[in-house]
Amino acid sequence: MRYFVFIMSTLAERHQLILLRLKEEGNVNVLELCRDLKVSSVTIRKDLKLLEDKNLLFRTHGGATAGNPYTSDRHVSEKEKLHADEKTEIGAVAAELIEPNDCVIIGSGTTVLSLARNIKPKGNLTVITAALNVATELNQHPEIEVLVLGGMLRKSSSSATGVYAERALDDFACSKLFIGVDGIDLEFGLTTTHVEEARLNRKMMATAQKTIVLADSSKFGRRGFGRICALDEIVQIITDSGISDHMRKSLMDMGIEVTIVA
Structure with missing residues (x-):
């Protein structure tokens, strides 16, 4: 929602609006708050x-979020149990986007594993993963030809990373990439917990x-x-x-x- 402009001078009134906006939108931006509250960026940052300090929000670069924005690495067996129904849907x-005789890349993660479990090949299909x-x-x-990229195996995700996997991709061209991610941030973009996987x-x-992101909310x-x-840099998100x-x-x-699933 869009808020009308407030001219507020008291600390309590500013904090009330900040928390209200966090509740509605999940994040706030320093520059927008400065504009709407008619105060300096120094005041907003304070x-x-x-x-x-009261554990009511988490500060980020250029603003704040309602929840902790930073995610940590977890083993795939643990992640698979989280939001399982949503990942299945x-x-x-996502499986419906695969065409007959397609050639696609599938990344790592529990949501793309749900994609793999739902694929019903129409004609031949080549998958690189x-x-x-x-x-x-x-x-x-x-009906599916699977090309497995080699490299250093990550124990937490059971997937390969590294220069050998990257070099192998030089020899291919595919229609679609389906990837799972650990974070989607409007300013920072798509992220994962492992730099080599990124x-x-x-x-x-x-x-x-084209790149299609599969991510639960x-x-x-x-x-x-x-x-x-x-x-x-991405075309579509399914959530x-x-x-x-x-x-x-x-x-x-x-x-x-x-694309929002039911």
């Missing part, structure tokens, strides 16, 4: 510091004609350690109905197709 919708669990899932289909994802993006407003890319209206509209304003 306000955000006071609210953070996201994977089913660095994720062992994705490769194992797809290998049961005689590098491999960027290489995968260069190999594919808990990933929005979060940041991982390794930055993959800016949001304007669930937990995404906020503000986030959905912001993404669509960037030209990104947002």
